Every structure is written in C-alpha cells, then in structure tokens.
Amino acid sequence: MKRLLAVTLGILTAIGGFVDIGDIVSTSEAGARFGLSHTWVLLVGIVGICVYAEMAGRVTAVSKRPVYDLIRERLGPRIALVNLLGAYAITLLTLAAEIGGVALALQLLSGAPYLLWVPAVALVLWLALWRVKFSTLERIFGLAGLSLVVLLIAAFKLQPDFSEMTKIVPPPGENWPTYFFVAIALFASAMTPYEVFFFTSGGVEERWTPRDLTLSRVNVFLGFPLGGLLAFGFLATSAAVYEPLGMRVDTLGQAVLPAGLAFGQIGLGLVILGVFAATFGAAMETSLSAGYTVAQYFGWSWGKYLRPKQAARFHTVVLVSILLAVAALLTTIDPVQLTEYMLIFSAIVLPLTYLPILVIANDRGYLGDRVNGRLANTLGVIYLFVILAAAVAAVPIMILTGMGG
Amino acid sequence: MRLLIGFDLLDRQIVDRDGVPVGKVDDVELSDDARHVTALLTGQSALGGRFGGVLGRWITATTGGAEPRRIPYGLVALVDSAVHLSIKRALLTPPALEAWLDQHLIGRIPGADRAEG
Numbered sequence: 001m002k003r004l005l006a007v008t009l010g011i012l013t014a015i016g017g018f019v020d021i022g023d024i025v026s027t028s029e030a031g032a033r034f035g036l037s038h039t040w041v042l043l044v045g046i047v048g049i050c051v052y053a054e055m056a057g058r059v060t061a062v063s064k065r066p067v068y069d070l071i072r073e074r075l076g077p078r079i080a081l082v083n084l085l086g087a088y089a090i091t092l093l094t095l096a097a098e099i100g101g102v103a104l105a106l107q108l109l110s111g112a113p114y115l116l117w118v119p120a121v122a123l124v125l126w127l128a129l130w131r132v133k134f135s136t137l138e139r140i141f142g143l144a145g146l147s148l149v150v151l152l153i154a155a156f157k158l159q160p161d162f163s164e165m166t167k168i169v170p171p172p173g174e175n176w177p178t179y180f181f182v183a184i185a186l187f188a189s190a191m192t193p194y195e196v197f198f199f200t201s202g203g204v205e206e207r208w209t210p211r212d213l214t215l216s217r218v219n220v221f222l223g224f225p226l227g228g229l230l231a232f233g234f235l236a237t238s239a240a241v242y243e244p245l246g247m248r249v250d251t252l253g254q255a256v257l258p259a260g261l262a263f264g265q266i267g268l269g270l271v272i273l274g275v276f277a278a279t280f281g282a283a284m285e286t287s288l289s290a291g292y293t294v295a296q297y298f299g300w301s302w303g304k305y306l307r308p309k310q311a312a313r314f315h316t317v318v319l320v321s322i323l324l325a326v327a328a329l330l331t332t333i334d335p336v337q338l339t340e341y342m343l344i345f346s347a348i349v350l351p352l353t354y355l356p357i358l359v360i361a362n363d364r365g366y367l368g369d370r371v372n373g374r375l376a377n378t379l380g381v382i383y384l385f386v387i388l389a390a391a392v393a394a395v396p397i398m399i400l401t402g403m404g405g
Numbered sequence: 406m407r408l409l410i411g412f413d414l415l416d417r418q419i420v421d422r423d424g425v426p427v428g429k430v431d432d433v434e435l436s437d438d439a440r441h442v443t444a445l446l447t448g449q450s451a452l453g454g455r456f457g458g459v460l461g462r463w464i465t466a467t468t469g470g471a472e473p474r475r476i477p478y479g480l481v482a483l484v485d486s487a488v489h490l491s492i493k494r495a496l497l498t499p500p501a502l503e504a505w506l507d508q509h510l511i512g513r514i515p516g517a518d519r520a521e522g
Contacts, residue, residue, distance in 0.1 A: 063485075063487075064424070064486070065418060065486050069418050070486070072416045072429070073416045073417055076416065077416060077455065077456065078456070081460075130514070130516060131516060295426075296418075298428075298429065298449065298452070299419065299426060299428040299429030299431070299447065300426060300428070300503070301426040301503075302426065306425065307517070307518055307519060308511055308514070308516070308517040308519075309507055309512050309518050310425070312503050312504075312507040312510070312511040312512065313503050313506055315511050316506050316510060316511060319510075365485075365486070
C-alpha cells in the first residue's frame with residue numbers, strides 16, 4: 001500500500017498538467033470540433049513530458065537539488081530571470097484559472113455563482129498549504145482526481161469514431177491553421193514547465209536520495225501517461241457526443257455532461273468530483289510552484305518540510321500569488337480563457353526550461369555515471385526541436401486564427 | 406582546491422550542514438592578489454550589483470538596501486551540486502527580507518512555528 005501511495009506525486013503532477021481547468025475545456029473543445037484527430041498530439045505530449053520528467057527526476061534524486069535550482073547555474077542570472085518571469089506568469093495565470101475552476105465545479109454542484117465561491121476556495125487552498133502535510137495533500141488530490149477514469153469507461157460506452165485516431169487531418173469544415181493551433185495548445189499544456197518544477201521540488205520535499213531513482217521513474221512512467229489518458233477521456237467523450245451534433249464546447253458544464261449521458265447521476269457525480277480534485281490539485285501545484293521558482297532562483301529557503309517561519313519569503317510569495325489570482329478573478333475575467341494566454345509565455349519558457357535540463361542531465365559533475373544514455377539524449381534532442389518548432393509557430397498561428405476562433 | 410569561479414561557484418546554491426538553503430553564491434570576494442576566494446557574497450544586493458543598471462537597482466531594492474551577507478570561505482565544507490557549509494544556518498545573520506517578513510507577516514500567522522504535520 002505504501003508503495004502504491006508513493007506514486008501519487010507523479011499522478012498529481014500529471015493531473016495538474018493534463019487536466020487542469022483550461023485543458024479540460026480546451027481538450028473537450030478539440031474533441032467536439034476535431035473528433036479524435038488530435039489523439040497523436042496527446043501521445044507526443046505524453047512521451048515528451050516523460051522523457052524530460054525522467055531526466056529531471058534523476059537529476060534531483062542524484063544531486064538532491066530541484067531542477068529550477070540548477071537552471072540559473074546553467075543559464076546565468078540574466079537569461080534565468082527571463083525564464084523566471086515567463087514561468088511565473090504561466091504559473092500565476094494557471095493558478096487563477098484553477099481557483100476559478102474549483103469555484104465553477106462548486107457552482108455546478110450548488111447553483112450559487114462561482115464568483116461567490118472564489119474567496120472561499122482561495123482561503124481553503126491557502127489553509128491547506130499552510131497546515132497540511134505535503135504527502136497528505138498529494139495523496140488526497142492525486143487519488144480523488146483518478147475518479148476521472150469514469151470518462152474512459154464512458155468513452156467506450158458512447159463510442160466515438162475511433163477510426164479518427166489515426167487521421168492526422170482536420171475533419172471537413174475545419175482548416176489547417178486552427179487544427180495546428182489546437183495541436184500546439186495541447187502539446188504546450190502537456191509539457192507545461194511547472195510540472196517539472198513541482199515534480200522535482202516535491203521529490204526534495206519527500207527527501208529523495210539516489211536510492212529513490214526507481215521511485216522517481218515509476219512516478220514518471222505511471223503518472224504522466226495516466227494524466228494523458230484522463231485528458232483523452234475528455235477528448236473522446238466530447239467527440240462522441242458533440243462532434244456529430246456540430247456543437248462547440250466552451251464551458252465546464254458542457255465538458256462534464258457526456259459522462260452524465262453515459263452513466264446518469266453517478267457518472268456526473270464522479271466526473272464533477274474528479275474535476276474538483278484535479279483543479280484543486282492543480283491550484284496547489286501552481287501556487288507551490290510559484291513559490292518554488294522564485295525562491296529557488298534567489299536561493300531562498302523554501303518548502304513545506306521547513307517551519308513557515310524558516311521560509312518566510314517562500315510563504316509570502318505563495319500567499320501573494322494566491323491573492324493576485326483572486327484579484328484577477330474578481331475582475332470577472334473568464335477563468336477558462338485565462339489559460340489560453342499562457343501559450344504566449346510558453347513559447348519563451350519551454351525552450352529555456354528544457355534545454356538546461358538536457359544539459360544538466362549530461363553533466364557528470366551532478367550525475368556521475370547516472371548521466372543520460374543514448375535513448376534519453378536522442379529523444380531529448382528530438383523533443384527540443386519539436387518544442388522549438390512549436391514555440392516559433394505559436395504566436396503567428398495564434399494571431400492568424402484569432403486564438404483558434 | 407582549484408575551482409572555476411564562474412562555472413563551479415557563481416549562481417550555485419549554498420546550503421547549511423543540514424541541507425537547508427542559505428542563499429545563492431551571488432558574488433564572491435577575492436583576496437588582494439585575486440588568487441583566492443576569501444568569502445561568498447549572497448543576497449539580492451550582491452546579485453543586483455552583478456546585473457548593474459536599472460534592473461540591478463530594482464533587484465537590490467528588494468532587500469531594503471541591506472548589504473549582501475558575507476560568508477567566509479573557511480566555512481565551506483564541500484562543493485558539489487551545491488556549496489555545503491560546515492555550520493547550521495541559525496549561526497549566520499538572517500537575510501534582512503526574511504527577518505522582516507517573519508517579524509511582520511508570516512511569523513504573526515498562527516501555526517508559523519509549527520513543523521509539518
């Protein structure tokens with residue numbers, strides 16, 4: 001049982017990357033408009049994040065340093081500051097979206113408007129981060145998020161056109177630029193940088209040593225594919241229900257409805273519980289990551305394993321980030337739309353995050369004989385090119401398609 | 406011990422004897438003949454000094470103008486993926502911003518002195 005619970009870090013990290021609120025809606029939208037023709041992007045994203053999270057986890061287990069700590073050493077303080085600003089912007093936008101997402105899930109359950117829920121959600125989030133043990137949080141939300149598995153069963157019941165999985169073309173009536181825009185957005189969210197920062201900082205919180213190398217790998221190779229599979233659940237159920245009707249998906253309510261169609265109230269209840277856990281988990285992941293990145297750039301003491309007094313600057317960054325997120329939401333900006341803007345920052349941050357990880361993973365000074373093998377390097381370099389291509393294409397395609405409109 | 410200052414020391418994490426982060430090597434102090442490192446300098450004012458310009462002044466300003474903390478090189482026990490000190494963090498002067506936030510914000514919240522779970 002303890003072994004089983006030890007993989008919840010990977011599961012929670014992956015859920016925060018693949019099925020946070022922005023992804024839930026945009027993946028469902030992709031399914032409604034393009035059917036299963038983006039399945040390959042999810043696969044490419046899963047392999048990519050596995051390759052780099054494995055490297056990052058190995059670096060952390062062997063050197064006992066979270067990867068963000070090492071990025072400034074390799075990029076120098078100036079370029080690392082550019083990375084920090086971009087990474088912080090992505091993390092903060094996502095955090096705001098997640099708090100809004102939890103509030104939206106509560107609106108679905110209670111009927112009360114989500115803006116009323118926002119301050120309460122933020123307060124509970126902060127209290128959880130202040131008082132509750134890291135491993136407890138990780139277990140509760142990692143495991144509860146798994147109730148989204150109901151979507152996969154629903155997908156088989158609803159029977160989308162599975163033959164579309166092998167078609168890498170937009171369906172009739174849709175154009176290529178929009179198809180690519182959606183593909184880049186799905187890929188970028190699979191590779192969101194805060195995943196590796198959170199995963200490796202979590203490894204340090206749990207005091208990984210070189211003996212935990214296997215544990216890190218099990219977390220990576222179980223957690224991330226599982227996260228990707230849950231995203232596929234949203235894609236497939238939406239494709240089954242909305243594509244034939246020619247409907248668009250732009251709210252959380254529409255994204256969870258197919259599970260209700262498949263299994264009635266139980267299905268709907270399970271998927272809302274899963275969305276609640278996934279978005280709350282992602283809110284924890286992003287608020288801690290905001291603190292982790294700033295503290296690790298400046299070398300401040302950080303982490304939940306210390307008393308808050310011993311990491312006052314870290315806890316201040318977490319607190320201020322949550323307050324900023326609430327302030328952003330109270331402007332009544334649509335939380336689901338918020339994460340779409342993160343794509344602009346991803347274009348800058350993704351290359352500046354994954355290049356240094358690849359360099360460090362080849363450095364014997366940190367890793368001794370645990371440096372990258374040929375497979376990890378080949379895949380690492382291929383993915384670096386994919387990331388660069390996506391980064392270069394992101395902003396022009398975004399303008400060309402009016403954000404996928 | 407031979408070290409490349411730019412590669413092995415600058416921007417590396419300093420941790421105390423228990424592995425708790427102390428700061429980054431934001432700058433170093435050299436002996437008069439510039440052949441030895443006499444101390445590590447840590448804190449945003451040292452980092453801001455390296456940046457220079459407006460950005461450097463902004464980074465320095467986050468400390469409220471406090472001098473960088475000086476850690477004599479004799480306290481360094483080992484340099485690997487981090488710079489390990491031979492003493493506990495509590496024996497060093499706490500960073501100005503950390504102390505101020507502890508006193509005025511974080512330390513005032515109930516539970517600030519409680520270890521995890």
